[in-house]
Amino acid sequence: MKAFKESILCAGHGGQGIVSMGKLLAYAGMQAGYQVTFFPSYGAEVRGGTAHSMVRIQYPEAIANPVITHPTVAIIMNKPSLDKFLGRIAPGGVLLYDAAAAEKIPEKTGVTIKKIPCTAIALKLKDKRVANMAALGSLSKIKGLFSLQELIQCLPFIFSGKQDLIEKNTEALRQGFNEV
Amino acid sequence: MTPAKKILITGNEACGEGAVTAGCGFYAGYPITPQNELTAYMSKRMDECGRVFIQSESELAAINMVLGASLTGERAMTTSSSPGISLMQEGISYLAGCQLPAVIVNVMRGGPGLGNIAASQADYFQATKGGGHGDYNMVILAPAGVQEMFECTYEAFDIAERYRNPVMILSDGIIGQMMEPIEVRYPQKSVDPDKSPWALRGCKGRESRSIRSLFLKEGALEEWNRDLQRKFRTMEAKEVRYETYKTGGARLIFVAYGTSARICRAVVDKLRQEGVKAGLFRPVSLWPFPYKKLKGLDKGTTVFFDVEMSAGQMLYDVRLAVADDSRVLFHGRMGGGVPEEADIINIAKKAVKRK
Structure with a gap:
């Protein structure tokens, strides 16, 4: 296996599944045999406040610092988080953001920027909460860190085997993947 | 590649599982962020x-329920975060005074006062220098990852019983809330409170016992304290634990625990890439x-760099060990701030250039 290091930041507001997004990535990383750390951060009252989660995935070196200041991948789901984190993305990094967060954002040299209609996909599936999985589906196509199938296989961990949720989130992952 | 069987859990949950595996029979706690996952985990697992x-x-x-449970010979634990731990200090002093084992976990958050819910390391003084009244000490273990949250807690119960003294796990909000894969590779312990040499469970068929921390007879308390001090000296000799990383030939040695140690380990690697011999x-x-x-x-010219999420508390112990304050640097962030690698690297490089 080739050596690599990714530091992934997921950010948005409480209720957007920001923590679940990070957990899914960390779990997929562990299943693939990589080193992983996951660190969530949210306000005292989760819903409505800003939330972010930080995931390091690397191989083969053990992870020292779980706190990420300059992510190589940023998945951003709302406008305040875009304002906060855009300037911190590492050179050569990737920014994936929800089209519902901002119509257009300024170019940033050395950063690949992708706008994905995550919320639109979720609304089509009649559940706003699955926008996060649409984002991860797109990320799978863009970064290739995990295949769509690998992500789908990890859903039972996040949703404790609840079949209806797993199916809906699987569909969101698929549609996000096909969007790119 | 097939990795060893691992589970992905938070540090708080790993701490709880460490306690369960160590045979903890009694848990009492009151919810407080950033250790809520721990109380929640125990509510489920202890019942199971x-x-x-x-x-x-x-x-x-x-803490007083824990004291009561410990009196009956059960392995007992409570967990909280900074403000809650402050409230427990009287009980901790009583546990030490009564020579009763217990495990207390502090997942530190920003202070003073109600502070905030972010990670902090500002309770070092309270933990290590005696937060409660009287001459007492307790072993304080500081895990720096999820696996260690499990291991330190698992071991803490044995240490507590060995000395009949409370033991504290001093963690922080980042180590508590982060997730890492861990391997649970320790055997489940079973505890028989009836065989406990101090338990008060009825004295039918044996001599009666008493457990107290009040000694009014002239000279009795001093004698009791001398016994305690002998025990603390044994603990000092036998319970030292530490880890070194690339300290061989290092000109600059970071001293840090918990989350700060994780950050400093990343910094050591970055400095080494730039030719600075750091450890x-x-x-x-x-x-x-x-x-x-x-x-x-200490090679006589070694520079020591203490990094903490506090205004500098362990710093006093580092100064005491090195005995030359001019070679001890410090960087700290307070109130939930987390030291950034770039800031630490800047200070380190300037110091090494000067020397």
Whole structure:
């Protein structure tokens, strides 16, 4: 296996599944045999406040610092988080953001920027909460860190085997993947 | 590649599982962020195992329930975060005074006062220098990852019983809330409170016992204290724990524990890439502090760099060990701030250039 290091930041507001997004990535990383750390951060009252989660995935070196200041991948789901984190993305990094967060954002040299209609996909599936999985589906196509199938296989961990949720989130992952 | 069977859990949950595996029979706690996952985990797991979980009405009640449970020979634990731990100090002093084992976990948050819910390391003084009244010490273990949250807690129960003294796990909000894969590779312990040499469970068929911390007879308390001090000296000699990382030939040695140690380990690697011979000394037991081991790394010109999420508390122990304040640097962030690698690297490079 080739050596690599990714530091992934997921950010948005409480209720957007920001923590679940990070957990899914960390779990997929562990299943693939990589080193992983996951660190969530949210306000005292989760819903409505800003939330972010930080995931390091690397191989083969053990992870020292779980706190990420300059992510190589940023998945951003709302406008305040875009304002906060855009300037911190590492050179050569990737920014994936929800089209519902901002119509257009300024170019940033050395950063690949992708706008994905995550919320639109979720609304089509009649559940706003699955926008996060649409984002991860797109990320799978863009970064290739995990295949769509690998992500789908990890859903039972996040949703404790609840079949209806797993199916809906699987569909969101698929549609996000096909969007790119 | 097929990795070993691993589970992805938070540090708080790993701590709880460490306690369950160590045979903890009694848990009392009151919810507080950033250790809520721990109380929640215990509410589920203790019930599954047929053991006692109590969500107490306050932290004050929790620590005194733990004292009561410990009196009956059960392995007992309570967990909280900074403000809650402050409330428990009287009970901790009583546990030490009565010579009763217990495990207390502090997942530190920003202070003083109610502070905030972010990670902090500002309770070092309270933990290591005696937060409660009277001459007492307790072994303080500082895990720096999720696997260690499990291991330190698992071991803490044995240490507590060995000395009949409370043991504290001093963690922080980042180590508590982060997730890492861990391997649970320790055997489940079973505890028989009836065989406990101190338990008060009825004295039919044996001599009666008494457990107290009140000694009014002239000279009795001093004698009791002398016994305690002998015990603390043994703990100092036997319970020192630490880890070194690339300290061989290092000109600059970071001293950090918990989350700060994780950050410094990343910094060591970055500095080494730039040709600065850096290393890390990580105390795992904050009491007893590994003074001799740290002193042993001093080549006379070595620069020591203490990094903490506080205004500088362990710093005093580092100064004491090195005995030359001009070679001890410090960087700290307060109130939930987390030291950034770039800031630490800047200070380190300037110091190495000067020397």
